[in-house]
Amino acid sequence: MNTATHTPVVLITGALTGIGRATALAFAHEGASVVVSGRRDEAGQALATELRALGVQAEYLRADVRAEADVRGLVDQVVERFGRLDVAVNNAGTEGTLGAVTEQTAENYEATFSTNVLGTLLALKHQMRVMLKQGAGAIVNVSSMAGQVGVPGASVYVASKHAVEGLTKSAALEGAAAGLRVNAVAPGPVATQMLDRFVGHNEANKAGFLATIPARRAAQPEEIAQTIVFLASDKARYLTGQSLAVDGGYTAQ
Template identity: 65%
Template sequence: MNSRVDIPVVLITGALTGIARATALAFARKGAKVVASGRHEGAGSALATELRTAGAEAEFVRADVRLEEDVRALVDATVKRFGRLDVAVNAAGTEGKPGPATEQTAESYAATFDTNVLGTILSMKHELRVMQAQGSGSIINISSTFGHEGGAGASIYAASKHAVEGLTKSVALEFGASGIRVNAVAPGPIQTPMLDRFTGSEDVKAYLATLNAQKRIGQPDEIARAVLYLASDDASFVTGHILNVDGGKSAS
């Protein structure tokens, strides 16, 4: 994750479910020091216990990524507990309100963009504050294949992930000379509570599975392994990259 530290310190937002939870557990099994964040104390405390059982030094810090003071306090708490920040995985996100553009409102736009875009901006702002002082760090944002392909019935969500990918590339250019790498993972359809909410039925989910080369829905652990790669020294010359992990969906 960073050759200058034996045990990396990893911060993960939105860590209570889905891809982010799988990522937290994957880092824990590698022996990382993990700070998991989310909005629900009970689930967060339970996750921290599970991460410790998996082999990590781990803490849960409650934070809402839409609120800058929460994000500032989260990053500061990470540094206070572990002394540094080597890897940040910005995974907090929402699917928003599925449906055509004609059904969207200013409220549905704000609800989606405040979490997916503002939350990513605020998270990177404070992660970079620490990493720039260290002269090293790796940030991985969680996007979606909708972020560069679009998706019917997902106009606002797709637009928010377009923004995440633009942010990823721009910040990579801004901070590459500071020893900080910034990348994103763009999953295809992955078996998560978000996918269940978005599709609303097993029939729709089965249809989505037909759109990729492997003809299946991916698993959160498969995304977690991609995140671990981008965080590792194996990806030391990779920055500003959007890594598709989609079963071949983007090849069509």
């Protein structure tokens, strides 16, 4: 984010809960204009109101990242409203239906990949369309430590996040010479509703999972948000094509 010449314009998908919501608030505290997107209008409008109360321009725009017309329209509306797009955070995602490989279905694969992979691809396509013309921009894809290691019982989710890592690297190579940076953040367990679903809403399961994390705790959404703000900032202007694991040391083991 270069704030020297203009107020940065930030677009966040999957912005209404968890990491996405924390990221919207973090960018607002930095003084950016923030566009939040999702599929729940009441929650989206409430978040936009909360962001404006911090003294920044903020809007909610409804979009389903699985539909290219929605994604194209979302990006075009941001540019129409603010004149440019400086930062995009692609956070929309789902864990899908968990279970052993032998229990997986084509329907779960399609549902998970359509959000996590197709959604990221479509977002990159249209965000890069704008940023390449600008000759500047930063994109942060939200991956997972599951994009770097295997996780038993989560094969389809793991595969989808590995795909996000590959998209990140390829897009970064395509945009680097034009001044566009593309990186990923790969969180470990984060204290969100997704973590609760991941462990079956079972506190004993959660405690057992967190015991495998060297830091012995889940991250707070704000900790991931601050990493995303850093990746999008001029402090990381020579950093592209990378995935930064924010996982309490899990992938260092």
